Amino acid sequence: MTTVLDKRHGTDATQVAGDVVVHDVEAVNKAERRPLYAARPKVHPKLASGTFRTLKWLVMAITLAVYYGLPWLRWYRGPDLPDQAVLLDMANNRYFFFFLEIWPQEFYYITGLLVLGALALFLATAVAGRVWCGYSCPQTVWTDLMVTVERFWQGDRNARIRLDKEPWRPSKIFKKVMTHLSWLFIGLVTGGALVFYFRDAPTLAVELVTGTAPAIAYLFLGIFAFSTYLLGGIAREQVCIYMCPWPRIQGAMTDRYTLLVSYKPERGEPRGPARKGKDGIVDWTTRGDCIDCKACVAVCPTGIDIRDGSQLECIQCALCIDACNEIMEKIGRPKGLIDYDTVAKQEAKSKGEHEPHKFVRARTLLYAGVMALVGAVMLVVWFNRTTLEINVLRDRNPPFVRLSDGGVRNGYTVKILNKLHEPHVYTLRPDGIPGATMRILGLEDQAEPKINVATDALREIRVLVTVPAASLSALSGTSHDFSIVVRDADTGSEKRRATSFQSGGGNTP
Amino acid sequence: MTKKREIDDVTGVETTGHEWDGIKELNKPLPRWWLLTFYASIIWSVGYWIVYPAWPLANDYTRGIWGYSQRATVAAEVKAGIDAQAAMRQKLDQTPLADVRKDPELLRFASAAGSASFQTNCAPCHGRGAQGFTGYPNLNDDDWIWGGTVEEIHKTLLHGIRTGDDQARAIQMPKFGVDKLLDDAKINDVAEYTMSLAGKASDATAAGRGAAVYKEQCALCHGDDGKGKIDQGAPNLTDAIWLYGGTKEQVVESIRTGRGGMMPAWGPRLDSTTLKSLAVYVHSLGGGK
Known part of the structure; x- marks a missing residue:
């Protein structure tokens, strides 16, 4: 029996039906008393059990496993590159995600992913309310983990309430200290896992333990350990209610057709303890199914009463559905007094009509459409991603140099980006400029200069293009447009970049 | 000296006892956390005086036991950069x-x-x-x-x-005009010849006269062909580059003054x-x- 028997109150505990007893609990944000400032009433969530609790355990296991395990996953990219599947290599400005590799100037891929993430969040919210908040938000997952640890050391809701009221004696000190130590340990491991995303995990793990890791690693480990302890262990639902902007935004994301965790007042009211009649049977025809046992409030991680309607504090974790279903089963009433439901369906039901569920509507179509569009754009951009890039910067000062034989020379800084996972050799040539000769600084002794660019690197070279006096007349005006072409000597692929040649029109600079 | 507490009727708040034109000031002390922070800052500043440079003196300042100085910090950073x-x-x-x-x-x-x-x-x-x-x-x-x-x-x-x-590169071209080594007519002739060397428009007769003067006065350094000599610091006169300008007037001026930068x-x-x-x-x- 998971039904709470609040023994402290002894005779005060009211039996509402059979062996179901009223929980001594009140919603923290009850409408009657909402002062402008109030100290936080401590919430002691009771362990629920049922479909959604199981689902939440599963989501917690998966998300935590991904978070802690991902940095240890290996992905071979070649001998000169890191083999960590997900690595944000800040020191070398490379970001690796499995087969993806992103250079700093390609950060728009991350922007695209964030836009997709935001749209997915909107879509999920439009369909089923705050599913992100209720199941997979790190704040929810870690709070759930911290509460589980607290429950392990201090017991479930009633035991914890009792413990809090107890005077400080060794057993209480032990339980409290062990809880906080466990939270701090979880915090440390969380912060520890975070820094692994930024540096080769096996190397950094050894460095962290031996005290040879970079100071920044310890700093971020400390910051995240502390914030995990503070936000997950201490602040908990306060983060969702007061710090997070999402509850404010979500109001605009839901509509009449959004599935929300809701209490069905048309079925539950009038509520009250189920008193048996003379025949020993409760007469359900004259009353609602809600026996006001407050099991739904007791399990709520933000300490609210779902029966007050949809509210900002509700993270839609659905634990109240589990709690209520358990009670309904016990008193022999149909499950689903609290359930995922839509406003439209509830309205229809109260009029005795049936309203089919509408997943497909303008809002969800729009979100899905924009997601498809952004996804398609990203795919196109990704498949057109080049592994060879060239940038050409023409010298501005001096714009051109007149040589003693009357020829004119222009200087260029050329940057060759080799995004391939092995060193490559490139050649350069000017295209579309008659009579011009090209010289690459430092490679003058080669007849056809071969430019070696290391794996996954950028090489900057100085290129001098000279047009002899005799060919100057063949140029179009004082500014002649042409291209510098880089050719991969191994694959034969070419990349060109347009620039111009300044001849000065006979002026001496 | 205990004073009787006076409570303002309207607000129910204690007054400070200060009164101006019949208006009494309510006693609204600073929040305690603010005051504590303020006192803590004062205590902190004492430590600051001890360890950091703090007080100006007549000719110096208190150095602080940590001996911190921004100049030393910059010097250390520059040295670290060079190292x-x-x-x-x-x-x-x-x-x-x-x-x-x-x-x-x-x-x-x-x-x-x-x-x-x-x-x-x-x-x-x-x-x-x-x-x-x-x-x-x-x-x-x-x-x-x-x-x-x-x-x-x-x-x-x-x-x-x-x-x-x-x-140092010391060789100096003679000031042919200033030092009266050549008269103006000869300078003009040599200038015309120099223009012809560079393939510029020139008076052929004057250039012809200038050729003799050139051979006598200039060829030693600038070479018979006018291509200059690096060991003399004598520029090539046949190319497209003119340090002091390539017009006839500028060339005349160069011959007259000898130029010679430093x-x-x-x-x-x-x-x-x-x-x-x-x-x-x-x-x-x-x-x-």
Whole structure:
């Protein structure tokens, strides 16, 4: 029996039906008393059990496993590159995600992913309310983990309430200290896992333990350990209610057709303890199914009463559905007094009509459409991603140099980006400029200069293009447009970049 | 001295007892957390006085036991920066000038260091792009009065031009007009001949007369063909580059006054690594031989 028997109150505990007893609990944000400032009433969530609790355990296991395990996953990219599947290599400005590799100037891929993430969040919210908040938000997952640890050391809701009221004696000190130590340990491991995303995990793990890791690693480990302890262990639902902007935004994301965790007042009211009649049977025809046992409030991680309607504090974790279903089963009433439901369906039901569920509507179509569009754009951009890039910067000062034989020379800084996972050799040539000769600084002794660019690197070279006096007349005006072409000597692929040649029109600079 | 507490009727708040024109001030003390923070800051500042420079004195200031100074911090950072380059600097010191360009990494380092030093020391005369001005040579082109190999550039840098340094480039063109070595007519003739050497429009008769004067007065340094001599610091007169301008009037003025600019010797002013990187940088601008 998971039904709470609040023994402290002894005779005060009211039996509402059979062996179901009223929980001594009140919603923290009850409408009657909402002062402008109030100290936080401590919430002691009771362990629920049922479909959604199981689902939440599963989501917690998966998300935590991904978070802690991902940095240890290996992905071979070649001998000169890191083999960590997900690595944000800040020191070398490379970001690796499995087969993806992103250079700093390609950060728009991350922007695209964030836009997709935001749209997915909107879509999920439009369909089923705050599913992100209720199941997979790190704040929810870690709070759930911290509460589980607290429950392990201090017991479930009633035991914890009792413990809090107890005077400080060794057993209480032990339980409290062990809880906080466990939270701090979880915090440390969380912060520890975070820094692994930024540096080769096996190397950094050894460095962290031996005290040879970079100071920044310890700093971020400390910051995240502390914030995990503070936000997950201490602040908990306060983060969702007061710090997070999402509850404010979500109001605009839901509509009449959004599935929300809701209490069905048309079925539950009038509520009250189920008193048996003379025949020993409760007469359900004259009353609602809600026996006001407050099991739904007791399990709520933000300490609210779902029966007050949809509210900002509700993270839609659905634990109240589990709690209520358990009670309904016990008193022999149909499950689903609290359930995922839509406003439209509830309205229809109260009029005795049936309203089919509408997943497909303008809002969800729009979100899905924009997601498809952004996804398609990203795919196109990704498949057109080049592994060879060239940038050409023409010298501005001096714009051109007149040589003693009357020829004119222009200087260029050329940057060759080799995004391939092995060193490559490139050649350069000017295209579309008659009579011009090209010289690459430092490679003058080669007849056809071969430019070696290391794996996954950028090489900057100085290129001098000279047009002899005799060919100057063949140029179009004082500014002649042409291209510098880089050719991969191994694959034969070419990349060109347009620039111009300044001849000065006979002026001496 | 206990005073009776006075409570304001309207607000129910205690007054301070201060009264102006019948208006009494309510006692609204600062929040306690604010006051505690304030006192804590005062205590903190005492520690600050002890460890950091704090109080001005007549001729000095209290130094603080940590001996902190911003100047020392900057000096340490600059030293750390130079120390971080130690390996490359040493490599540059040990590599012969002509070989620097064979090592791409060293060439990049020397060019970058030289570029920074150039902007500080050379740009005022030669321009930020080393493009030069009238009388100040363009260092990008391939016309070198005193030689364009990296060694020659290095030598010019070390000792300067017409500085009085015994190894400096010292040769000076005679002031043919000012010192009355040639009369104006002859100067005009030589100028015409010089124009013809460069393939510019000239008076053939005057140029013919000038050829004889040239052979007598100029050919020793500028060469019979007018292509100049680097060991004399005598510019090529046949090319397209004119340090003091290539019009007839400018050429006449050059012959009259002898021109002859001056460049400081940088050997005594800059360290050897910097001088070497400057030579590499100037050589790498494109005109280096």
